[in-house]
Amino acid sequence: MAALYAGQRDPRPPARFQAELDKAHPVFEIASDLDQEIARIGGAEDFAWLRLDCDSTRTSCLALIAAVEACRQARLDPQAMRRMRVGVAVGTTVGCTLNNEEFYRAWRKGSYPDPAPVRRFLANNPALYLSQAMGLRGPVATLANACSSGADAIGLAKSWLEAGLCDLALAGGADELSRVTYLGFSSLMIASREPCRPFDRNRSGLNLGEGAGMLVLETQETAREREIKPLARLAGCGCGLDAYHPTAPHPEGRGLRRAIHQALRQAGIAPRDVGFVNTHGTSTPDNDRVEGAVLADIFGAEIPAAATKAYTGHTLGAAGAIEAVFTVMGLLDQKLPGACGFEEPDPDCRIAPVRTTTAVHARYALSNSLAFGGGNAALVLEKVELP
Amino acid sequence: MSASILGIGPVCALGCGVRALREGLEGTRRPTIERRDVDIGQGRPFPLGVFTSCADELEHFLPKRALRRMDPFVRMALLSAYLAVEDARIAFSDPERVGVVLGSAYGPLQTTFAFQDSLIDFGDKCASPTHFANSVHNALASQVSISMNLQGPGQTVTTLGLSAAGAFLTAMLWLERDDADFVLVGAGDELCPVRGYAEARMLAEAGGKMDSGDAIRPFAFDECTYAPGEGFATFLLGKEGAPNRYARVSRVLMGKEALENEGDLVDALDAVFLAANGNCAEGAAYRRLAQKARRAAAYAPFYGSMPTGDAFDIAIAALALKEGRLSPSPDASGAENLPGVVRDGQAKDRNDNKDNKNPNAEVFSGASIGCLKCGEDGCASLIVLAK
Numbered sequence: 001m002a003a004l005y006a007g008q009r010d011p012r013p014p015a016r017f018q019a020e021l022d023k024a025h026p027v028f029e030i031a032s033d034l035d036q037e038i039a040r041i042g043g044a045e046d047f048a049w050l051r052l053d054c055d056s057t058r059t060s061c062l063a064l065i066a067a068v069e070a071c072r073q074a075r076l077d078p079q080a081m082r083r084m085r086v087g088v089a090v091g092t093t094v095g096c097t098l099n100n101e102e103f104y105r106a107w108r109k110g111s112y113p114d115p116a117p118v119r120r121f122l123a124n125n126p127a128l129y130l131s132q133a134m135g136l137r138g139p140v141a142t143l144a145n146a147c148s149s150g151a152d153a154i155g156l157a158k159s160w161l162e163a164g165l166c167d168l169a170l171a172g173g174a175d176e177l178s179r180v181t182y183l184g185f186s187s188l189m190i191a192s193r194e195p196c197r198p199f200d201r202n203r204s205g206l207n208l209g210e211g212a213g214m215l216v217l218e219t220q221e222t223a224r225e226r227e228i229k230p231l232a233r234l235a236g237c238g239c240g241l242d243a244y245h246p247t248a249p250h251p252e253g254r255g256l257r258r259a260i261h262q263a264l265r266q267a268g269i270a271p272r273d274v275g276f277v278n279t280h281g282t283s284t285p286d287n288d289r290v291e292g293a294v295l296a297d298i299f300g301a302e303i304p305a306a307a308t309k310a311y312t313g314h315t316l317g318a319a320g321a322i323e324a325v326f327t328v329m330g331l332l333d334q335k336l337p338g339a340c341g342f343e344e345p346d347p348d349c350r351i352a353p354v355r356t357t358t359a360v361h362a363r364y365a366l367s368n369s370l371a372f373g374g375g376n377a378a379l380v381l382e383k384v385e386l387p
Numbered sequence: 388m389s390a391s392i393l394g395i396g397p398v399c400a401l402g403c404g405v406r407a408l409r410e411g412l413e414g415t416r417r418p419t420i421e422r423r424d425v426d427i428g429q430g431r432p433f434p435l436g437v438f439t440s441c442a443d444e445l446e447h448f449l450p451k452r453a454l455r456r457m458d459p460f461v462r463m464a465l466l467s468a469y470l471a472v473e474d475a476r477i478a479f480s481d482p483e484r485v486g487v488v489l490g491s492a493y494g495p496l497q498t499t500f501a502f503q504d505s506l507i508d509f510g511d512k513c514a515s516p517t518h519f520a521n522s523v524h525n526a527l528a529s530q531v532s533i534s535m536n537l538q539g540p541g542q543t544v545t546t547l548g549l550s551a552a553g554a555f556l557t558a559m560l561w562l563e564r565d566d567a568d569f570v571l572v573g574a575g576d577e578l579c580p581v582r583g584y585a586e587a588r589m590l591a592e593a594g595g596k597m598d599s600g601d602a603i604r605p606f607a608f609d610e611c612t613y614a615p616g617e618g619f620a621t622f623l624l625g626k627e628g629a630p631n632r633y634a635r636v637s638r639v640l641m642g643k644e645a646l647e648n649e650g651d652l653v654d655a656l657d658a659v660f661l662a663a664n665g666n667c668a669e670g671a672a673y674r675r676l677a678q679k680a681r682r683a684a685a686y687a688p689f690y691g692s693m694p695t696g697d698a699f700d701i702a703i704a705a706l707a708l709k710e711g712r713l714s715p716s717p718d719a720s721g722a723e724n725l726p727g728v729v730r731d732g733q734a735k736d737r738n739d740n741k742d743n744k745n746p747n748a749e750v751f752s753g754a755s756i757g758c759l760k761c762g763e764d765g766c767a768s769l770i771v772l773a774k
Contacts, residue, residue, distance in 0.1 A: 098581075128546060140642045146525050152542060184522075243532040
């Protein structure tokens, strides 16, 4: 969060893979060695029992690192978790796609490649991987709703808890940067060759990123029993389909409106109660225009808004979860990071993200996700006031 | 938590629609099995029986022009969805109150690899945007929502063998929470040459039957008789109490806890349909449950081996409960010491139903059937249908 509040970002051409394009698209790549990080976790006393007996993919590593951090923050005893009914819901896109180029090229050439990459893919379904690695026994679901997957996973876990299907849930999203996805977004001509600038009049597309965000969700009763002060309350979730176009958002944001209204209704609040919005803000012309118009209609054009993809890039299946984390942090810190790169407002967007780190006074906040295929998700988070 | 099955839309190797499925159960229709000699680089080709599906009937629901850009898997899922709605004889009055949740272990495989073909054949700069956009797992739910104008909640679950259960559980939660009045819920997977190659390689390594690749023997628990299949089964679910054409989905269990207290669980069921499909790695769990079950059956020889095959078992269970008869397992070899297994030739001893169209089927007066899917890793799902 410190980097966000300081307005620091460093998108660069991808380092882990090569692509033959005239000019590279900058991306937000995680530089640290994830294997070492995983080894550190496995070597630590509290998680020494982790079952890491498969060749973990980068997406799985990201999910696990985020999950362990979330569990530690929640002061969860990992051994106790294995006795509880703990559900795992993870959103992803790359993590559920059999995109091993080396294997496929070899197969096309007729050189009979070893199916090890297929086995690795099967062993790394993100939610199953997490559940297995941590020895958990509750419901398990990997969601693939493109860019809203992470938020949808959080919403699904909430409904499991409400229905009494688990005592506690690990929910979020994870996605690694992949050459195939990188070239896919390039082919769609929505990846910018410059650092992205959500909602700016001169925005020219998104930057891809990678990462994971995981939340520990539990009922108030469980938190009370564990004598834990929650960081925030997940007050409402909503999702809605555009039923319009495979890649473009509905011009009036039909599904997004439904998702937001459903989330507000579930939270039992009115639009005026929302103190700020963490936008989806991809920096693509269509997406920002539609999202901005919907937000302006529902909350008014002056609603304080953050556009954090300016710092992370678009992390696809992880985005909704990472941004839920940012929203929680915004509620805790009562401030929003300025949207790096945002200079000139676009009248078509009708809202503008805050330019610099800005104090807010918010009890409730909204986090939006809009997806390829017309899926939309909205989460309402509430600051927890404890005596 | 409970939901009513109002309509069923199966698309599999037996054909399309409930009638084709019923004819398969009655023994008057056989699945389409193509013999493919897959070259796995081991001297002689591996003879693989492949259960194929055809979605040409989609032309009854949509003009040819609308189908032009749809990939084969999307057509399969879409046909399945239209058949389920037609079967239910329901016209939706409010599209915002209809949700879509689909499950798939692998997603649109052919399109995923078609995108990689475009990279290999035309270079990184000329990758196909159309293939990329359609390669996301949620392309199916997206196209169903667009074609049928369904604007309620939407999700895509991709938890390998738990995908169908995850989709059903999500649908039931939406109905319970009043997020929707109806939900189209389904699951399936598609074949493609790379899947054939990888599965043939893995099958050969696991000691698959080289000389009878098209005969799935679900009860030969120690043998690998896997024969890949494709298809999609979609259901229209309504709220508990809706006019019930088939049966109720009364319970969905997922994860490790699905097999906890398995004795009690199976005891409480009048019959258990095992999604055993010739994968010997899962055989031990199925054997244990087949031994405990009052009545057990396995129908993979109708639809082929696939991670989402339990969706077809749900369709068969719904028919069994509605029509009060239990069809024999198409191949019960290996079940000689399992008295509970429903097999050919038993009906005469158990039956006195004169107007039974299927003389091989036994009268079934039970009230509940569990559809069980076991994974290799101790994870499982159980979907319980009740009269």
